[in-house]
Amino acid sequence: MNNFDKNIKDKLQNHLNKNIEFSSNEKEKVNNYMNKKWKFSTKKSLLTLCTSLVVVLGCILIISSPAYIGNDVTRIIHSFSESKKEPVGKEELSSLFKQNENDQTNVDENNDELEMPKETDSKNEGENQAKAEEENEESNKEIDEENNEEKNETTKTPNKEVFIDILKQYENMSDLIGKQIINYENGGYEFKTFTKKEDVYNLLSEFMTYKAAEEYWSLRLEEQGNKLFLIPMDGDVYFDLDVPYVINKVSENQYEFVQEIGSDLHGETEVTITFRLNDQQWLIDEIKTQVL
The missing domain is CATH 3.10.450.420 (Nuclear Transport Factor 2; Chain: A,)
Structure with missing residues (x-):
């Protein structure tokens, strides 16, 4: 790139020297102008080159990064977000309510199943207590009968x-x-x-x-x-x-x-x-x- 500019500069200078006559002051102004142009062009070229390199490196990093590999996930998330923005239809809303009711019903049934053993335990305790009381009553009844028999044996006509x-x-x-x-x-x-x-x-x-x-x-x-x-x-x-x-x-x-x-x-x-x-x-x- 620098050689190309230099050749252009030299040819332009030769052409000017052959075909155009300038005074010493004019020649000096032209030369100064050409030098400034050349310096600006060089700086611009370097800036363009650096910018190109930065862009290329950025593309390489993007292509090799996990984010690029997971672009399908990004598209899915983006699609989901877009779908959220769309209004929900009446049928979909009804379906959601119905599903929520079913979930609540399942939760209630599970709670009933969890509470059922407690009710069963209480019932069993009540049955056991009632059974124990009944056994005690029977035992007391037997004791009373024995006492009555002994009393009858004593009070009835003795031998x-x-x-x-x-x-x-x-x-x-x-x-x-x-x-x-x-x-x-x-x-x-x-x-x-x-x-x-x-x-x-x-x-x-x-x-x-x-x-x-x-x-x-x-x-x-x-x-x-x-x-x-x-x-x-x-x-x-x-x-x-x-x-x-x-x-x-x-x-x-x-x-x-x-x-x-x-x-x-x-x-x-x-x-x-x-x-x-x-x-x-x-x-x-x-x-x-x-x-x-």
Whole structure:
């Protein structure tokens, strides 16, 4: 490029020198003008060259960049943006609303499915509680029935062996009390630990009521200070289980043992021993004798 300009300049200069006559001042002006033109042309050419190089490099970078490779994505995004600008049709809008309703329905169904186990658990807990209460009621009912059966067994007509066993304890009453007396076998009368008559009444409570024990033993005991003594006395009520007797029912809670027996001391005597049901236990409640 520089050689070409230089040749042009030289040829132009030769042509001017041959065909045109200038004064020294004019020649100097022309030369100065030509030099300025040449310098400007050179600068312009260099600027054009640099601009071209920059453009070429820019194209190469654009072509080799990922953005250029992904131009399809850019076109798709651009197309989508353009489509958003277009108005939505009535049918498309209806379809969107319908789809939204379907989505909401699916969400509600999912929520119902999630909440269903809780309802099921609550239902199961209620059923288990009801079942436990029913079992407790049945158990309590069985216990009540057993208690009622025991009560009925006691209150219904008892076997005479119940009364015979009580009478046998009555026959051993003197020996039971003698074990509480100091040197009883040798005629001792002082009780070891008993200090009141009530102590004796309570000792006999396994087969006699407090009332019957007091009526029979009150005159046979004496309290002196802080001590209790037995008073020897005849007249113990005597009966013999090997002699005929009868057990009569007076009421649901009362029976009587009746026997006629003879003795050298009293002659023919009728012995009546009354049994009473006291707190579900049969006890001797009264002892009577009558000379015949």
